[in-house]
Amino acid sequence: MIYHPVLIVGGGLAGLRAAIAVHDAGLDCAVISRVHPVRSHSVAAQGGINAALGNAEGARDDTWEKHAYDTIKGSDFLADQDAVERMTREAPARVYEMEHWGCPFSRLADGRIAQRPFGGAGYPRTCYAADKTGHALLHTMWEQCVKRGIRTYQEFLVLSLTVREGRALGLIALNILTGEIVPLAADRILFATGGAGRIFGRSTNALINTGSGLAIAYQAEVPLKDMEFIQFHPTALFGTNILMTEGCRGEGGYLVNAEGNRFMEKYASKAMELAPRDIVARSIQTEINEGRGFGKGGAGGGYIHLDLRHLGAKKIKERLPGIRDICLNFAGIDPIDTPIPVQPGQHYTMGGIDTDVTGAAPVEGLYAAGECACVSVHGANRLGGNSLLDTMVFGKLAGDAMAESLAGNANRTEPAPEARTLLEEDLRKTRDRAHRLMAGDGTEDPSAIRDRLKDVMIEKVGIFRDRGTLTEALAEVRELKERVAHIKVRSQARVFNLDLVTNVELEGMLEVAEVIALGALQREESRGSHYRLDFTSRNDADWLKHTLAHRTPEGPQLDYSPVAITHYQPVERKY
Amino acid sequence: MPEDTFALRIFRFDPESGKDPGYQDFQVPRGGRSGGLTVLEALFYVLEHQDPGLAFRYSCREAICGSCAMYISGEWKLACQTQVGHALEGNVVTVSALPHLPVIKDLVVDMEPFWRNYEKVKPYLINDGPPPEKERLQSPEDRKGIQEMADCILCAACHSACPSGIANEDYLGPAALTKAYRFVADSRDTAREERLTLVGNEQGIFRCHTIFNCVTSCPKGINQTYSIQQMKKLVMKRNLGLQL
Ligand SMILES: Cc1cc2nc3c(=O)[nH]c(=O)nc-3n(C[C@H](O)[C@H](O)[C@H](O)COP(=O)(O)OP(=O)(O)OC[C@H]3O[C@@H](n4cnc5c(N)ncnc54)[C@H](O)[C@@H]3O)c2cc1C
Numbered sequence: 001m002i003y004h005p006v007l008i009v010g011g012g013l014a015g016l017r018a019a020i021a022v023h024d025a026g027l028d029c030a031v032i033s034r035v036h037p038v039r040s041h042s043v044a045a046q047g048g049i050n051a052a053l054g055n056a057e058g059a060r061d062d063t064w065e066k067h068a069y070d071t072i073k074g075s076d077f078l079a080d081q082d083a084v085e086r087m088t089r090e091a092p093a094r095v096y097e098m099e100h101w102g103c104p105f106s107r108l109a110d111g112r113i114a115q116r117p118f119g120g121a122g123y124p125r126t127c128y129a130a131d132k133t134g135h136a137l138l139h140t141m142w143e144q145c146v147k148r149g150i151r152t153y154q155e156f157l158v159l160s161l162t163v164r165e166g167r168a169l170g171l172i173a174l175n176i177l178t179g180e181i182v183p184l185a186a187d188r189i190l191f192a193t194g195g196a197g198r199i200f201g202r203s204t205n206a207l208i209n210t211g212s213g214l215a216i217a218y219q220a221e222v223p224l225k226d227m228e229f230i231q232f233h234p235t236a237l238f239g240t241n242i243l244m245t246e247g248c249r250g251e252g253g254y255l256v257n258a259e260g261n262r263f264m265e266k267y268a269s270k271a272m273e274l275a276p277r278d279i280v281a282r283s284i285q286t287e288i289n290e291g292r293g294f295g296k297g298g299a300g301g302g303y304i305h306l307d308l309r310h311l312g313a314k315k316i317k318e319r320l321p322g323i324r325d326i327c328l329n330f331a332g333i334d335p336i337d338t339p340i341p342v343q344p345g346q347h348y349t350m351g352g353i354d355t356d357v358t359g360a361a362p363v364e365g366l367y368a369a370g371e372c373a374c375v376s377v378h379g380a381n382r383l384g385g386n387s388l389l390d391t392m393v394f395g396k397l398a399g400d401a402m403a404e405s406l407a408g409n410a411n412r413t414e415p416a417p418e419a420r421t422l423l424e425e426d427l428r429k430t431r432d433r434a435h436r437l438m439a440g441d442g443t444e445d446p447s448a449i450r451d452r453l454k455d456v457m458i459e460k461v462g463i464f465r466d467r468g469t470l471t472e473a474l475a476e477v478r479e480l481k482e483r484v485a486h487i488k489v490r491s492q493a494r495v496f497n498l499d500l501v502t503n504v505e506l507e508g509m510l511e512v513a514e515v516i517a518l519g520a521l522q523r524e525e526s527r528g529s530h531y532r533l534d535f536t537s538r539n540d541a542d543w544l545k546h547t548l549a550h551r552t553p554e555g556p557q558l559d560y561s562p563v564a565i566t567h568y569q570p571v572e573r574k575y
Numbered sequence: 576m577p578e579d580t581f582a583l584r585i586f587r588f589d590p591e592s593g594k595d596p597g598y599q600d601f602q603v604p605r606g607g608r609s610g611g612l613t614v615l616e617a618l619f620y621v622l623e624h625q626d627p628g629l630a631f632r633y634s635c636r637e638a639i640c641g642s643c644a645m646y647i648s649g650e651w652k653l654a655c656q657t658q659v660g661h662a663l664e665g666n667v668v669t670v671s672a673l674p675h676l677p678v679i680k681d682l683v684v685d686m687e688p689f690w691r692n693y694e695k696v697k698p699y700l701i702n703d704g705p706p707p708e709k710e711r712l713q714s715p716e717d718r719k720g721i722q723e724m725a726d727c728i729l730c731a732a733c734h735s736a737c738p739s740g741i742a743n744e745d746y747l748g749p750a751a752l753t754k755a756y757r758f759v760a761d762s763r764d765t766a767r768e769e770r771l772t773l774v775g776n777e778q779g780i781f782r783c784h785t786i787f788n789c790v791t792s793c794p795k796g797i798n799q800t801y802s803i804q805q806m807k808k809l810v811m812k813r814n815l816g817l818q819l
Pocket of ligand 1: 009010011012013014015032033034035037040041042043044045046047048049050133134156157158159192193194195204205206209212213243245347348369370371372384385386387388389391
């Protein structure tokens with residue numbers, strides 16, 4: 001049986017940073033990923049990573065405390081303030097470390113790391129590598145893993161997590177290349193499986209971001225926190241919903257409606273285009289809904305314009321070359337002379353596996369970091385540039401915590417006998433399940449269920465929500481869950497069976513969707529990204545608390561936990 | 576054949592069936608959900624509606640993760656970045672796996688030879704000095720000098736397109752050599768000598784015959800031959816005892 005003292009599920013920034021921490025502490029670990037690590041979604045991040053380096057002109061008196069306050073305010077005060085302070089204090093060290101490891105950050109004239117303004121931030125604090133920051137960071141992180149010879153199991157899809165008596169013992173995974181289903185045992189397990197964006201239509205996320213890690217943890221009865229908070233990015237390219245980074249606005253881009261007006265004036269007269277994402281996304285959607293967008297009534301919803309033309313060819317080519325390429329290749333337009341058609345799109349999963357600041361989940365031996373985790377540092381609305389930071393700060397903290405907790409008794413080379421027995425039991429169950437899926441006489445078409453789910457989530461659990469649409473959404477998701485029990489995997493192949501992969505994922509997507517819809521229905525207030533047309537203001541008296549969803553046979557059971565407040569009492573957000 | 580469909584001709588190989596590999600045609604509607612249609616979307620259409628056994632790799636669908644390089648209508652392309660309309664020959668788009676890499680199934684190749692060469696060039700920054708408290712300084716010009724090489728997405732299109740590598744798996748190939756130059760040219764790297772020794776031989780830069788297939792095949796517009804030629808110059812200078 002495959003055994004490592006530490007197993008890390010996920011080869012994105014969070015998983016790889018954790019692996020480096022464990023390795024550097026002298027312990028053996030391995031990374032499991034459904035794709036080669038550099039294919040992880042982190043590679044697609046564009047705009048940058050926040051750290052109060054104080055490099056940029058106009059940012060000299062920036063501090064980690066100011067970064068913390070911007071983050072807390074941006075989160076609509078739902079973030080745990082101790083966790084935020086930890087993250088912003090460690091931000092410069094993580095960024096400098098990536099620089100020392102060779103990350104090709106863009107530079108100021110004096111050779112220091114360049115920084116650009118981002119939404120909701122008081123200073124230009126976002127360090128970047130042109131508009132391909134995720135690519136620069138992930139490749140650098142992978143290079144460091146290669147240097148260290150860190151073991152990876154690539155194209156392994158984890159199917160389930162084995163937990164007994166409150167303790168995580170191992171995983172069952174499908175080797176996509178051979179079709180084998182195998183057990184992997186470990187003493188510490190980290191989930192760094194990324195977000196669940198693809199549950200929604202109009203998502204900016206990679207196609208592999210189906211939230212399977214969240215579903216697997218939840219199915220093992222690990223609670224999910226604050227899942228109703230889904231970030232909608234203001235500017236996704238109309239049609240394909242490929243992201244147009246906030247950096248476009250950071251560099252000075254305008255948002256313009258069909259009447260030719262910079263409408264942000266009405267919604268956030270000071271911050272304008274650089275108000276936090278939830279506010280800008282709602283403003284755009286309001287313009288579209290009230291008939292001031294383009295393409296109203298047409299397929300795919302309407303859009304407005306992201307206008308970069310006044311920035312000029314030089315700046316666009318230098319600072320936003322990736323954006324220009326995407327526009328040329330995917331929309332057939334050149335932003336140097338044509339405004340970009342954009343609409344809000346699902347972008348980020350603020351909620352996730354419930355963890356503390358060391359990444360520990362409420363199950364012994366289990367940890368989570370990155371987008372799949374909820375520490376929480378993003379609360380009800382994440383600031384742009386804080387997520388890449390989150391992956392590295394908490395990836396490292398989780399790696400350190402796992403290594404530390406194992407110190408002195410990590411000399412095992414195989415699993416404890418009782419763990420082995422239990423994993424073999426789960427292996428049989430998982431193999432049976434795959435067998436049933438492939439041999440069953442189901443009649444349901446999985447792609448129809450998947451398409452319907454995405455439509456329901458974006459239309460009824462989207463930017464604007466109310467009791468009526470959320471109730472409908474929940475009922476529909478539950479009906480789809482019924483139907484998914486009757487799908488049949490049509491391909492019998494062992495090698496690279498995509499039909500099996502996508503259908504296993506679909507079951508998990510429905511579980512996670514149910515948690516999101518129920519959390520949104522119960523939360524009768526508006527906070528950050530969660531906007532209720534029937535409860536339009538924030539209600540701190542009743543709702544300044546985290547949602548925790550526990551799986552039961554009857555569906556998710558919700559309870560609530562307090563928000564950690566250190567210095568900053570909640571006030572109304574004004575931008 | 577109805578007007579609003581086209582034929583997606585896929586080169587199939589199934590290691591489990593015992594059948595000979597060969598082309599198979601699928602009729603696919605032209606308009607996707609969002610109007611245009613990429614080759615990757617067309618492959619998904621086939622997977623979902625016609626052949627659940629089809630195998631291909633994918634992830635970001637926006638030309639940055641490097642998963643879906645293939646041979647499309649006679650050219651090396653990323654499936655996600657290629658509009659069907661641009662790849663039509665008559666009413667047919669032909670797709671096969673990256674040439675010159677072992678095929679696992681359909682459009683999925685064994686990337687192991689590619690990664691092996693990547694690892695050989697020590698693809699990470701080497702700097703003997705202790706790291707400063709803050710960042711190592713680098714001028715915008717020096718940063719610009721590594722931009723293009725650092726933008727490589729490791730999709731293996733160039734590796735697969737390079738004639739010098741066809742019969743010789745040990746030739747480092749354009750991608751690994753570009754990675755090597757990315758560090759040779761990095762003002763922060765101190766292992767230039769070692770790197771030039773690693774690549775300055777007949778399995779490295781001197782096997783490049785400047786055929787430029789790498790450049791034509793690169794979906795990110797990177798000039799790999801430039802990197803290789805720069806290193807040839809440096810190695811020649813070094814061998815002549817000139818200052819690098
Ligand atoms: C287009 C785009 C642009 C962005 N730009 C920015 C930005 O500029 N700044 C910023 O701060 N944030 C940005 N973000 C957000 C940020 O990129 C992500 O939140 C972050 O990269 C997530 O990293 P991660 O390591 O948590 O997960 P990921 O990078 O998503 O990695 C997840 C890993 O888990 C693996 N995995 C998942 N499920 C399984 C399974 N069941 N079995 C095996 N392996 C599995 C995957 O293979 C993958 O390796 C952006 C997001 C998007 C969508």
